[in-house]
Amino acid sequence: MTDLTRRGFVASAAAAASAGLIAKPAIAQSAWPNRPVTLVVPWGAGGGTDATARIVAAILEKNLGQPFNVVNRTGGSGVVGHSAIATAAPDGYTIGMVTVEITMMHHQGLTDLKPTSYTPLALMNEDPPGVQVKADGQFKDIKQLAEFIKANPGKLKASGTGQGGIWHLALVGWLNAMGLKADAVPWVPSNGAAPAMQDLAAGGIDLVTCSVPEGKAMIDAGKAKSLAIMAAQRNPLFPDVPTLNETLGINYSVGAWRGIAGPKGMPADIAAKLTAELKKAYDSSEFKDFMKARGFGTVWAPANEFADFMAKGDASMASAMKSAGLAKS
Amino acid sequence: MDVILTALGLVFQADVLLTILLSSMFGIFVGAMPGLTATMATALLVPVTFFMPPVQALSAIVSATTMAIFAGDIPGTLLRIPGTPASAAYADESYMMAKKGETELNLGVNLVFSVLGGLVGVAALIFMAPSLAELAINFSSYEYFWLALLGLTCAILIATEDALKGFIALLLGLAIGTIGIDPAAGVPRFTYGNVDLLSGVSFIPVMIGVFAVSELLRNAPTINNAAHTFAQSIGNIFTGIADVFRRYWVNFLRGSILGTVIGALPGAGADIAAWVSYAVSKRASKEPEKFGTGHIEGIVDATSANNSALGGAWIPALVFGIPGDSITAIVIGVLYMKNMNPGPSVFLQNPQFIYAVFIVFIIANLLMLPIGWVAIKSAKRILSVPRNVLSPIILMFCIVGSFAITNSDYAILIMLIGGVVGWILEENGFPVAPIILGLVLGEMLEQTFMTSMIKSDGSILPFVSRPIAGILAALTLVVWVGMAWRMITDRKALPGAA
Amino acid sequence: MRVNDAVSGLVFAALGGALIQQASRLPGFPGQKYGPDLFPKILGIGLILCGVGLIVRGAKALTAGAPLLVHQEWMKETRAVLNVFAFIGAIVFYLVLSEPIGFIPVAFAVFLGLFLWFKVSPPRAVVVAVLATAGFHWFFGSLFRIPLPRGVLTTIL
Incomplete structure (x- = not known):
C-alpha cells in the first residue's frame, strides 16, 4: 500500500470516475505497479507462447511484488488477443505478448492492427523454421528433397500451421528462393505445428516447415527428422541440422518471434521500467533454463530496436505475402 | 523393481502427499464450478509448479485434473449445469434422475465409476502405453474425418424421441460452428467485421447457456412456489452401487476401454469420450427407450469413459510428446521444464519419475472416493438453500463462468443467447445436447475433410483405401444402415407418429 | 410457448x-x-x-x-412472466454496466435486485448479496485470477 489515506483513495476514485480518464494516469504513475498487471496472450493455454508468457509473468511478479495475471485471449488467428492488447488503456496495467502474426495479419486484411499500433517493450524470443520429413521416408538430405520438388512440382504436400501462417510463408519463401512457384508444394492447413508433425508421422503429408523445437518430440521419438533450418547459423541446441545456406546456397531466413508490448501511448517512465524489468527477467537463470529446456531460441532487443525489428519484418512480410498470393492487396 | 521402489520413495514424502491432497481439493472446486475447466485448473497450476521438483509438480496436475473431471458431475446432477464439458453428455440424464428422487444413486454411481474408470485408464497407461501410442500416431486426417462423422452420428443416436428435431439441433450447432475463421482457407466467415466473431463461438458459454440458463428461465415462473428447495437431501450414496455394478459391469468395461482409446487419440479428450460412450451405450442397450428419462445405464458408460480418457491422454503425451487433449498439452510443457523430455526415451532416462506419475495417478483415483464423498455431502447444503436465494447465485456462476472462457463480455452475450434460444427450443421439443456436439465436432469434420481433399488432390479414394480409414468407413456405414433400418421399422410400428 | x-x-x-x-x-x-x-x-x-x-x-x-x-398456464400470470424477464434483464444489466462500473457494484446490484424481486426478506437479501459478491470476487478474481472488470474501483483495488 502507498501512503495515501483511505479517504484519499475514495476521493481520487470519485475524481477519476467523474473526470473520466484524466485523473487515472496521474495516480497510476505514482508507483507503478501498485495493483495487479494483466499480461494478454493471443494464443491458447498449453502452447509455446503461453508457456513463455507464463514464465515471464512469474518472474516479473516475483521481482515487482504485484500479481502479473496471464490472460489468454484466443481465436481469430491471433487477431482477438492482439486487438485486446492494442485497445487496452495505456496505463501500464495491461501489456501483452505480441507475436510475428502482427506483421502478417493486416496484409491478409484480417485486421487494421500493425506493429505501430503498440508501445514496443522488448523482443525475447525468435525461432527459425526447419524442414522436417518422415524419419523412414525417401529423403535423406535437403538436397535430395530440393531436387525432388524441382522435378515433381505439386507432388509433395507440406503443413505446419494454418493457411497464410508464418510456417506457410517460410515454405513459400524457400520455394521462391529456389526459383519455384508457391504451388510447387501445396500447403495443407493445420491447427498448429503439433498436429502437423503427427500427420507427418502418420504419412498424411510429406514435409513440415515448423521450427525445430516444435518438431523436437517427434524427432526424439524417431518418427521424424530435420533436414535443414532456414536461419543464418545453426542452432546450438540442434548442432547436427545444417542451414539452407551451407547446403543449398540459399540465404533465406524468416522466424517466428515473441515479444512484449503495450497499447500505444504508454507513459514513457513505465515503459522504460518495464523494459528494464524484462531485461532482468531475460537474464535470469529461470528464463534461460526454461527456454533451453523447451529448445526455444532467446533473442534480446530493447524497445527501440524491437520497433525497428518489427518494422523491418513487416516490410519483408509484405513482399513475401504478395508474391505468395496471400496478401489481400 | 528397484525403479518402482525409488518411485514409491519419491511419492511417499510429506510434501508430495500434501500437494496431492491440496491439489485434489483445488480440482474438486474447479470441476464443480461451471466455466472453470480441468484445462484451466492445469494452466493455473503451471506458475506454481515452476518452483517445485518434478514429482511434486506432476502430482499437482494429475490430482487436480482427476478430481475436476469427476466433480463436473455434481452440479450436472443437482442443477443441470455440467461443471466441465466432460459432463455435458449426460447432465440431462443425471438431472432427470435427481428429479425422480435418485440423486444418491446417481452421484454414487458417478463417484464410484469415475474412480474405477480412472483406474482402467491408468492401467492402460502403465501396461499398454507404447502399443496404444503406436496405433494413435497412424491416424491422419482421413481417419479423423470418419471419427468426427461417427461422433456426430452419436447425436442422432442419443436424440430421444424425435430424430428429426435432434438432427435439426445438430445442424444448428454445426452452423454456429462455421462462424469465425474457416479452418482451411483461413478466411473470415460470417464475422461481418467483428473481432469477437472472428474467434468463433466458444462451446462452453453455449453449453452454460443452453443447459443452465435455460433451466433457470424454465423454473423462474414457479420460483416462489411451495416447494422452496431444488431437491431432496442426500442420503447414503453408496447404497445400490453393488447392484448397478452387477447389472452393468459390461457397460463399465466398455465405457472405460472406449474412453481410454478416445483419450489416447490426439485432439479428442474426455468430453468426446463421454458423448461417444453414452451413445454407444444407448445403441447397445436392451432398453434404449429408458434413455433420457433418468436411467442409470448410459451414465455408467459415460462417467467411466471421461475419467479413463484422462489416463489415456497421457499415453501419446509421454511416448511421443503429442498432446492427447488440452490438459496434456500443458503437461508436456511442464515435462520439458523439468527436463523430462517426452518421447520413448523418457522411460529410459527418467523411469523413476514416470513410475512416480503412475503411482500418483493411482493414489489420486483412490483419494477421489473420500474427497468426492465429502464434496457430495457438502453439496447437500447448497440444495437446502431456498430457490429464490440460490437461483440468482447460480445465475452469477453462469455469468462469471462464461466470462472466464474468453475473458470478455462476448462470452456472456453468447451465454444469454444460448440460454434464451435453448429454452425456446426445449419448450418446442428440440433436444439441446446435439447443438453442443455439433459445436465440438464441426470444425474437426470440416477441417479433416478439407485438408484430406487437398492432400489427395481432390480424390476421395484415400478416405477408404487406407486400412484404418477403411475400417472406420465400414463402421460408419454399418451404423447408418442400422439407423435407417430402425427408422423404417419404427415408422411401421407407429403409423403417423408425429 | x-x-x-x-x-x-x-x-x-x-x-x-x-x-x-x-x-x-x-x-x-x-x-x-x-x-x-x-x-x-x-x-x-x-x-x-x-x-x-x-x-x-x-x-x-x-x-x-x-x-x-x-400457451402454458404460467404465461397468463404477469408475475411469472416477469420472473423470466428478471433473469434476462439481470444478464443484460450486467453486460451493459460491468465494464464501465466494475464487477463488485454491478454484481451486488444484480444479487440485491433479484433477491428482492423474488421476495427474499430485505435484511437477508442485503447480507447474502454482500457475502455472495465478496465470495465471487475472492474466488474467481483473486484465487483464479480471472480479470473481472474493475470499473470505477480501478485505482482502489
Missing part, C-alpha cells in the same frame, strides 16, 4: 436459405476444388430439408385439428 411444428420448420428452412445465400458470398480457396462455402452450404441444404420435413408434419397435425400455438 409451444408453436406448431410447421412454424419452427419454416424458421429453420429460412435459416438454411439464409446460410446458403450468405455462404455464396464467401471467397473461394485458390487452387482448390472446395472453398469455405462448401460446409455452410451443405448445412443449409440439411436445414431446408429438415425444415420441410417439420412443415409437412406440422401441416398434418394442423389438419387434424391441433392448434397453431399453445
Whole structure:
C-alpha cells in the first residue's frame, strides 16, 4: 500500500470516475505497479507462447511484488488477443505478448492492427523454421528433397500451421528462393505445428516447415527428422541440422518471434521500467533454463530496436505475402 | 523393481502427499464450478509448479485434473449445469434422475465409476502405453474425418424421441460452428467485421447457456412456489452401487476401454469420450427407450469413459510428446521444464519419475472416493438453500463462468443467447445436447475433410483405401444402415407418429 | 410457448436459405476444388430439408385439428412472466454496466435486485448479496485470477 489515506483513495476514485480518464494516469504513475498487471496472450493455454508468457509473468511478479495475471485471449488467428492488447488503456496495467502474426495479419486484411499500433517493450524470443520429413521416408538430405520438388512440382504436400501462417510463408519463401512457384508444394492447413508433425508421422503429408523445437518430440521419438533450418547459423541446441545456406546456397531466413508490448501511448517512465524489468527477467537463470529446456531460441532487443525489428519484418512480410498470393492487396 | 521402489520413495514424502491432497481439493472446486475447466485448473497450476521438483509438480496436475473431471458431475446432477464439458453428455440424464428422487444413486454411481474408470485408464497407461501410442500416431486426417462423422452420428443416436428435431439441433450447432475463421482457407466467415466473431463461438458459454440458463428461465415462473428447495437431501450414496455394478459391469468395461482409446487419440479428450460412450451405450442397450428419462445405464458408460480418457491422454503425451487433449498439452510443457523430455526415451532416462506419475495417478483415483464423498455431502447444503436465494447465485456462476472462457463480455452475450434460444427450443421439443456436439465436432469434420481433399488432390479414394480409414468407413456405414433400418421399422410400428 | 411444428420448420428452412445465400458470398480457396462455402452450404441444404420435413408434419397435425400455438398456464400470470424477464434483464444489466462500473457494484446490484424481486426478506437479501459478491470476487478474481472488470474501483483495488 502507498501512503495515501483511505479517504484519499475514495476521493481520487470519485475524481477519476467523474473526470473520466484524466485523473487515472496521474495516480497510476505514482508507483507503478501498485495493483495487479494483466499480461494478454493471443494464443491458447498449453502452447509455446503461453508457456513463455507464463514464465515471464512469474518472474516479473516475483521481482515487482504485484500479481502479473496471464490472460489468454484466443481465436481469430491471433487477431482477438492482439486487438485486446492494442485497445487496452495505456496505463501500464495491461501489456501483452505480441507475436510475428502482427506483421502478417493486416496484409491478409484480417485486421487494421500493425506493429505501430503498440508501445514496443522488448523482443525475447525468435525461432527459425526447419524442414522436417518422415524419419523412414525417401529423403535423406535437403538436397535430395530440393531436387525432388524441382522435378515433381505439386507432388509433395507440406503443413505446419494454418493457411497464410508464418510456417506457410517460410515454405513459400524457400520455394521462391529456389526459383519455384508457391504451388510447387501445396500447403495443407493445420491447427498448429503439433498436429502437423503427427500427420507427418502418420504419412498424411510429406514435409513440415515448423521450427525445430516444435518438431523436437517427434524427432526424439524417431518418427521424424530435420533436414535443414532456414536461419543464418545453426542452432546450438540442434548442432547436427545444417542451414539452407551451407547446403543449398540459399540465404533465406524468416522466424517466428515473441515479444512484449503495450497499447500505444504508454507513459514513457513505465515503459522504460518495464523494459528494464524484462531485461532482468531475460537474464535470469529461470528464463534461460526454461527456454533451453523447451529448445526455444532467446533473442534480446530493447524497445527501440524491437520497433525497428518489427518494422523491418513487416516490410519483408509484405513482399513475401504478395508474391505468395496471400496478401489481400 | 528397484525403479518402482525409488518411485514409491519419491511419492511417499510429506510434501508430495500434501500437494496431492491440496491439489485434489483445488480440482474438486474447479470441476464443480461451471466455466472453470480441468484445462484451466492445469494452466493455473503451471506458475506454481515452476518452483517445485518434478514429482511434486506432476502430482499437482494429475490430482487436480482427476478430481475436476469427476466433480463436473455434481452440479450436472443437482442443477443441470455440467461443471466441465466432460459432463455435458449426460447432465440431462443425471438431472432427470435427481428429479425422480435418485440423486444418491446417481452421484454414487458417478463417484464410484469415475474412480474405477480412472483406474482402467491408468492401467492402460502403465501396461499398454507404447502399443496404444503406436496405433494413435497412424491416424491422419482421413481417419479423423470418419471419427468426427461417427461422433456426430452419436447425436442422432442419443436424440430421444424425435430424430428429426435432434438432427435439426445438430445442424444448428454445426452452423454456429462455421462462424469465425474457416479452418482451411483461413478466411473470415460470417464475422461481418467483428473481432469477437472472428474467434468463433466458444462451446462452453453455449453449453452454460443452453443447459443452465435455460433451466433457470424454465423454473423462474414457479420460483416462489411451495416447494422452496431444488431437491431432496442426500442420503447414503453408496447404497445400490453393488447392484448397478452387477447389472452393468459390461457397460463399465466398455465405457472405460472406449474412453481410454478416445483419450489416447490426439485432439479428442474426455468430453468426446463421454458423448461417444453414452451413445454407444444407448445403441447397445436392451432398453434404449429408458434413455433420457433418468436411467442409470448410459451414465455408467459415460462417467467411466471421461475419467479413463484422462489416463489415456497421457499415453501419446509421454511416448511421443503429442498432446492427447488440452490438459496434456500443458503437461508436456511442464515435462520439458523439468527436463523430462517426452518421447520413448523418457522411460529410459527418467523411469523413476514416470513410475512416480503412475503411482500418483493411482493414489489420486483412490483419494477421489473420500474427497468426492465429502464434496457430495457438502453439496447437500447448497440444495437446502431456498430457490429464490440460490437461483440468482447460480445465475452469477453462469455469468462469471462464461466470462472466464474468453475473458470478455462476448462470452456472456453468447451465454444469454444460448440460454434464451435453448429454452425456446426445449419448450418446442428440440433436444439441446446435439447443438453442443455439433459445436465440438464441426470444425474437426470440416477441417479433416478439407485438408484430406487437398492432400489427395481432390480424390476421395484415400478416405477408404487406407486400412484404418477403411475400417472406420465400414463402421460408419454399418451404423447408418442400422439407423435407417430402425427408422423404417419404427415408422411401421407407429403409423403417423408425429 | 409451444408453436406448431410447421412454424419452427419454416424458421429453420429460412435459416438454411439464409446460410446458403450468405455462404455464396464467401471467397473461394485458390487452387482448390472446395472453398469455405462448401460446409455452410451443405448445412443449409440439411436445414431446408429438415425444415420441410417439420412443415409437412406440422401441416398434418394442423389438419387434424391441433392448434397453431399453445400457451402454458404460467404465461397468463404477469408475475411469472416477469420472473423470466428478471433473469434476462439481470444478464443484460450486467453486460451493459460491468465494464464501465466494475464487477463488485454491478454484481451486488444484480444479487440485491433479484433477491428482492423474488421476495427474499430485505435484511437477508442485503447480507447474502454482500457475502455472495465478496465470495465471487475472492474466488474467481483473486484465487483464479480471472480479470473481472474493475470499473470505477480501478485505482482502489
